[in-house]
Amino acid sequence: MKKLIITNLYKPYARGGAERVVEQQVDSEIKQGNEVVVFTARPWTASSLFPRCDHPRKVPLPFREGAGEGNGNPTQPPLEKGRRSTTDAQPLRPTPYTPHPRIYHVFPLNIFYYPNDHKKHPVVRALWHIIDTLSLHTFLATVHVIHKEKPDVVHTHNLKGIGFLIPLAIKLTGRAHIHTLHDLQLITPSGLMMIGEEDHWQHTGIITRVYRFITRTLFGSPVEIISPSQWLADEHTKHGFFKKSKHKVICNTPHPIFAQQAQRHSERSGVKRNAVEESRGEAHEASSAVPLPIREGAGEGNNNPTRPPLEKGRRSSVDTLQKPTIYIYAGQLEPHKGIIKLLEEFKTKQNAYLHLFGDGSLLQLAKETSQKHPHIKTHGPVTREVLAHNLAHGDIFVYPSLVYENCPMAILEAQAVGLEIDAPQCGGIIELLES
Numbered sequence: 001m002k003k004l005i006i007t008n009l010y011k012p013y014a015r016g017g018a019e020r021v022v023e024q025q026v027d028s029e030i031k032q033g034n035e036v037v038v039f040t041a042r043p044w045t046a047s048s049l050f051p052r053c054d055h056p057r058k059v060p061l062p063f064r065e066g067a068g069e070g071n072g073n074p075t076q077p078p079l080e081k082g083r084r085s086t087t088d089a090q091p092l093r094p095t096p097y098t099p100h101p102r103i104y105h106v107f108p109l110n111i112f113y114y115p116n117d118h119k120k121h122p123v124v125r126a127l128w129h130i131i132d133t134l135s136l137h138t139f140l141a142t143v144h145v146i147h148k149e150k151p152d153v154v155h156t157h158n159l160k161g162i163g164f165l166i167p168l169a170i171k172l173t174g175r176a177h178i179h180t181l182h183d184l185q186l187i188t189p190s191g192l193m194m195i196g197e198e199d200h201w202q203h204t205g206i207i208t209r210v211y212r213f214i215t216r217t218l219f220g221s222p223v224e225i226i227s228p229s230q231w232l233a234d235e236h237t238k239h240g241f242f243k244k245s246k247h248k249v250i251c252n253t254p255h256p257i258f259a260q261q262a263q264r265h266s267e268r269s270g271v272k273r274n275a276v277e278e279s280r281g282e283a284h285e286a287s288s289a290v291p292l293p294i295r296e297g298a299g300e301g302n303n304n305p306t307r308p309p310l311e312k313g314r315r316s317s318v319d320t321l322q323k324p325t326i327y328i329y330a331g332q333l334e335p336h337k338g339i340i341k342l343l344e345e346f347k348t349k350q351n352a353y354l355h356l357f358g359d360g361s362l363l364q365l366a367k368e369t370s371q372k373h374p375h376i377k378t379h380g381p382v383t384r385e386v387l388a389h390n391l392a393h394g395d396i397f398v399y400p401s402l403v404y405e406n407c408p409m410a411i412l413e414a415q416a417v418g419l420e421i422d423a424p425q426c427g428g429i430i431e432l433l434e435s
Contacts, residue, residue: 002035004151004175006142008114008161010040010103015115015359016332017409018182020384021228021252022157026101036101037149039142041108041162048107051141104145106162109137114161118334118361129189133214138163146173153178156222160185167219177222179242181232183406186215187239192336192403195426212239221245228252228407229428251435252407258416261388324375325352328394328419330387331410333360338400343369346376354398355390357382391417399423407432 007022009015014023022038029036042048107113110131117125146154146169154170155178170177185191188203189211202208221244227233230249236242327346333339339362346354352375356366359381366378382390391397397414399405404427411421411432423429 001153002037002149002151003029004037004039004146004149004154005029005101005157006039006154006159006162006166007157008041008159010038013040013042013115017252018158020255020409021180021182024253024255025155030099030101037104037145037151038101039104039106039145041114042105043113044107048105049109049137051104051106051145054103054105102149106138106141108132108135108162110135129211132161133164133211133218135163135165139165139169142166142169143173146170146175151175155180158182158185160191164215164218167222171220178224178226179219179222180226181228181236181406184232184235184404186219186241187212187235194336194403195424216241224248226250229431231404231428231431232406251431252409252412254409254413254416255384255388257384258388258391258413261392262417325396326394327352327354327396327398327422328357328391328414329354329398329400330357330391330413331399331408333358333362333366335362336401336403338402339366341402342398342400343376347373349375353377355379355394357387357390388413388417391419394419396420396422399429401429405429 005022005026007019009019011019011023014020026036026038039051111124111128112120114132117128120128142163142165152175154175156166156170157180159166167177167179183191184193187193188208190202193203194200197203216239219241221242223246225233225236225242225245226248227236228249228251233247233249237247329339329342331337333356337360339356339360342354343366346352347369354375355377356370357379363378363380366376367380370376370378379390391414394414394417397411397419399408399411399422401408401424405424406428408423408429411423411429414421415432421433423433425433
């Protein structure tokens with residue numbers, strides 16, 4: 001089966017959990033033997049208005065025709081008759097090859113690129129929303145990609161930033177359409193609803209009602225609607241979306257590396273100190289000459305290879321010290337995520353460390369705060385492997401979002417490594433904490 005996946009952001013321009021969900025879907029489809037094509041937006045370049053395809057890297061095949069008759073190298077003369085090449089002495093092993101999706105990038109014709117919206121004036125953003133909702137440019141680009149690739153199924157994710165006319169293009173080309181919900185961007189223009197402001201004019205005013213009517217009409221009823229939480233599915237049903245579609249609630253799943261890292265950490269703790277472990281050691285160095293990494297079997301020995309083990313039943317003096325609590329946040333560093341309030345709270349918090357992982361408009365503020373308050377560590381964006389390794393050494397995952405959340409991937413990843421979760425009890429988060 002051939003699938004076309006359409007999303008507003010995709011690596012290397014991804015910035016949040018929704019993009020990680022799309023990335024995992026692409027990997028899963030490929031493992032199932034499906035052919036995958038991705039259509040997504042990108043920043044402006046001189047040639048980005050027309051969808052361009054990035055083909056997967058070509059891997060040379062290890063098999064050579066005429067093996068044994070020559071050396072298989074066109075740059076060298078053939079071997080004498082009856083003489084064997086040294087490379088023919090051993091059978092060739094197949095080169096492992098992981099298929100990649102074909103990726104079409106396009107810059108949606110608009111006044112700025114979607115991830116830069118937080119830098120713009122509200123009036124400019126309003127104009128951008130109008131153009132994005134009725135973007136004829138991405139409508140035609142979508143029709144072009146569908147006609148060229150001829151997919152069996154088109155699976156859409158977040159479309160804000162690449163155009164809401166895309167579902168209409170899919171319908172006109174006669175392809176089966178599946179859509180996955182990630183937030184409230186079809187219900188309210190910003191896609192964000194502050195907790196306690198459900199009746200604010202931004203969500204109930206005439207402009208929002210008109211916007212909702214347009215998005216509801218353009219999307220119609222795809223064959224199937226997938227929602228990661230029952231709460232998000234109910235919100236769209238309440239506002240009249242997808243009346244004829246088949247609905248499924250399928251919770252997001254974290255990458256297996258997080259569960260693997262938790263198991264690895266439980267089997268051998270403190271083998272390699274990372275950023276989170278170092279902060280735990282720093283706290284004890286301030287009150288003791290012996291640095292204290294995370295240890296297993298505290299109280300049974302002094303965990304110092306340069307000293308003899310303690311007698312059975314005797315406790316080391318460093319074990320009587322109260323270990324600092326390690327708090328971790330991973331996600332977008334944006335105001336609606338509650339980052340400003342979180343930083344203010346931890347400026348005066350005692351015997352605790354806060355580690356921030358992620359990128360966003362508040363990254364510089366977080367770095368400046370870290371310079372003044374050493375117990376607040378800002379690491380910026382990191383790879384999935386680095387994040388998993390650090391999560392496994394934390395105590396509490398804090399997620400102070402000020403808006404209704406659907407099914408935050410960050411919380412699922414923290415749960416996979418066994419962290420305690422501190423998050424608001426609302427929206428789809430309730431379903432995660434109760435599961």
